[in-house]
Amino acid sequence: MNAPANLPGMFDCRDAFAGAIEELAAADDRIVAVCNDSVGSSKLGKFRDRFPDRLVNVGIAEQNMVGVGAGLANGGKVPFVSGAACFLTARAMEQIKVDCAYSQANVKLCGISSGVAYGELGATHHSIEDIAWLRAIDKLTVIVPSDPWETAEAVKAAAAHDGPVFIRISRMPVPAIERPTGASFTIGKAETLREGSDVAIIVNGTLVYRALDAATALAAQGIAARVINMATVSPLDTGAIAAAAATGAIVTAEEGLARGGLGGAVAEYCAQHRPVPMRMLGFQGFAPTGSASWLMDHAGLNAAGIVAAAQELVAGKS
Amino acid sequence: MDHQALRSSDANAHTLEERAAHVRARANWMRQRLLKMIVDAGQGHPGGDLSASDIVACLYFDILRIDSTKPNAPDRDRFILSKGHCTGALYSALAGAGFFPEAELDTYLKPESRLNGHPNRVYLPGVETNTGPLGHGFPVGVGVAVAGQIDGAGYRVFVLTGDGELQEGSMWEAAMFAGHRKLGNLTVIVDRNRLQQGARTEETNALEPLADKWRAFGWDVVEIDGHDVIALLKAFDDAAQPRDKPRVLIANTFKGNGVSYMRDQAGWHHGVPNADQLAQAIAELEAEKSE
Numbered sequence: 242m243n244a245p246a247n248l249p250g251m252f253d254c255r256d257a258f259a260g261a262i263e264e265l266a267a268a269d270d271r272i273v274a275v276c277n278d279s280v281g282s283s284k285l286g287k288f289r290d291r292f293p294d295r296l297v298n299v300g301i302a303e304q305n306m307v308g309v310g311a312g313l314a315n316g317g318k319v320p321f322v323s324g325a326a327c328f329l330t331a332r333a334m335e336q337i338k339v340d341c342a343y344s345q346a347n348v349k350l351c352g353i354s355s356g357v358a359y360g361e362l363g364a365t366h367h368s369i370e371d372i373a374w375l376r377a378i379d380k381l382t383v384i385v386p387s388d389p390w391e392t393a394e395a396v397k398a399a400a401a402h403d404g405p406v407f408i409r410i411s412r413m414p415v416p417a418i419e420r421p422t423g424a425s426f427t428i429g430k431a432e433t434l435r436e437g438s439d440v441a442i443i444v445n446g447t448l449v450y451r452a453l454d455a456a457t458a459l460a461a462q463g464i465a466a467r468v469i470n471m472a473t474v475s476p477l478d479t480g481a482i483a484a485a486a487a488t489g490a491i492v493t494a495e496e497g498l499a500r501g502g503l504g505g506a507v508a509e510y511c512a513q514h515r516p517v518p519m520r521m522l523g524f525q526g527f528a529p530t531g532s533a534s535w536l537m538d539h540a541g542l543n544a545a546g547i548v549a550a551a552q553e554l555v556a557g558k559s
Numbered sequence: 560m561d562h563q564a565l566r567s568s569d570a571n572a573h574t575l576e577e578r579a580a581h582v583r584a585r586a587n588w589m590r591q592r593l594l595k596m597i598v599d600a601g602q603g604h605p606g607g608d609l610s611a612s613d614i615v616a617c618l619y620f621d622i623l624r625i626d627s628t629k630p631n632a633p634d635r636d637r638f639i640l641s642k643g644h645c646t647g648a649l650y651s652a653l654a655g656a657g658f659f660p661e662a663e664l665d666t667y668l669k670p671e672s673r674l675n676g677h678p679n680r681v682y683l684p685g686v687e688t689n690t691g692p693l694g695h696g697f698p699v700g701v702g703v704a705v706a707g708q709i710d711g712a713g714y715r716v717f718v719l720t721g722d723g724e725l726q727e728g729s730m731w732e733a734a735m736f737a738g739h740r741k742l743g744n745l746t747v748i749v750d751r752n753r754l755q756q757g758a759r760t761e762e763t764n765a766l767e768p769l770a771d772k773w774r775a776f777g778w779d780v781v782e783i784d785g786h787d788v789i790a791l792l793k794a795f796d797d798a799a800q801p802r803d804k805p806r807v808l809i810a811n812t813f814k815g816n817g818v819s820y821m822r823d824q825a826g827w828h829h830g831v832p833n834a835d836q837l838a839q840a841i842a843e844l845e846a847e848k849s850e
Binding site (some may be wrong): 294295302304309312316339345 | 633637679680681687688689690691692694695697698699700701702703704705706707709710712728729732733735736739
């Protein structure tokens with residue numbers, strides 16, 4: 242079911258997630274994994290084999306899973322609470338708000354197979370609302386990594402961060418993003434992957450490589466597009482947005498709802514501080530039946546969709 | 560007022576009756592203090608505060624191994640108020656146990672007070688997790704007990720739930736998992752006052768047969784009079800708890816216990832006494848002290 246295509250050069254970020262928490266757990270016995278019968282889908286099989294006492298499987302019970310995570314944090318553990326993003330967020334939202342964020346519990350929430358990765362299983366299993374919901378919760382760090390490297394870095398940064406963090410772990414195949422040597426990941430800091438002054442494309446997660454492809458296509462048309470990876474949605478790097486607004490045009494794109502998520506966050510800032518024409522790409526609502534990759538294309542969440550939005554904004558400048 | 564608890568470690572130095580007398584005195588003080596707080600604030604939940612006062616007093620003034628100067632000590636016993644609206648009982652106990660100055664109780668519910676309508680661990684030492692919406696404290700308590708189990712730690716975890724709260728599904732997710740994990744370091748106390756906000760539990764969404772439900776989930780069940788301090792102290796005795804099962808005390812209580820006109824009356828769930836009613840309540844509680 243929905244096994245990510247093992248295309249050459251494409252990766253399932255769950256592997257990086259699992260590898261990172263195993264590495265952390267080997268060095269720090271406070272690290273525990275908590276899951277909801279999701280050992281397989283969270284790729285925690287090796288973790289269970291290596292650290293059997295530190296895998297807490299609560300069964301199919303997400304509210305209890307998140308509460309237990311907060312309790313483990315109270316007991317001095319650093320719990321990585323992992324489950325399908327759709328269930329972890331929607332079913333346990335009040336536990337995320339109260340037990341984790343409001344209580345400032347040191348819980349790391351890992352929303353696995355986020356966005357529309359579950360494709361044909363339908364909107365019950367899609368998690369396109371999660372970022373809009375979680376962004377509204379005070380004192381909760383929200384991270385949407387773009388590739389295996391960034392996923393592993395985000396997991397490590399979350400472990401080092403004292404406080405609740407949500408990390409969105411994609412299962413849709415993505416390539417490794419090319420970064421300058423010595424690149425580092427910092428919570429709350431946007432990453433400019435390509436410079437450009439005609440339009441800024443602000444993305445995260447599975448849209449990052451699509452945006453880089455779009456920028457290449459735009460360059461061939463004489464449009465210089467800046468590509469900004471806004472991996473941390475909360476807290477937001479407003480300095481990077483202000484600088485992006487100076488280009489006079491911003492396109493946002495995300496594997497989530499077109500309202501309330503990353504685009505919404507950027508728009509809130511710009512409307513108040515740097516009014517600028519924008520296009521916000523994302524899903525308009527519950528998705529129809531279709532594979533994950535088909536749904537992305539259907540919603541225009543691809544290089545062509547980003548190019549079209551950028552062209553329209555640039556044309557509107559004159 | 561003597562704020563020092565007679566620690567269970569001192570149990571040898573005190574008879575059970577001496578310990579009970581101490582707890583009763585503290586519970587009486589808590590009842591008077593929380594009623595004054597509620598009247599002063601103009602709101603609160605006196606019914607549930609008063610049904611829980613004897614239970615909470617047993618824990619804070621005898622059973623819990625806690626040090627108010629080290630509220631985050633890793634090996635402390637944990638108390639979690641899952642019925643988070645009963646802050647009158649919790650705050651008076653925390654102040655009595657020295658976690659913050661007693662005078663701060665006068666700030667209850669006032670602007671920017673640390674004493675919110677529901678407990679907040681970020682502001683207030685001694686609070687383990689923020690509660691308020693029902694069905695939250697118990698799963699968190701299970702998580703703490705799992706941490707203790709993994710570490711082989713010596714601390715115990717106590718969770719006080721309302722009985723109406725057991726209508727929340729998350730409570731049974733937690734109960735099932737605690738039974739599965741055989742959490743012998745966990746004790747849940749159900750404040751079985753048989754009243755929820757608007758009516759009797761059995762008329763709203765019946766809980767009975769409640770003891771059978773817990774047994775079916777793998778728990779050691781003790782049914783007691785939740786106002787009988789000696790029975791509570793015996794039931795809280797660590798040596799009495801099986802090592803391979805979590806324990807639940809179904810503590811039969813009365814909402815508003817200790818104040819004649821509030822006792823077993825749903826209307827006092829969040830009613831506030833007037834000046835005359837407060838005077839009567841204080842007089843009754845003072846009379847109880849000399850009994």
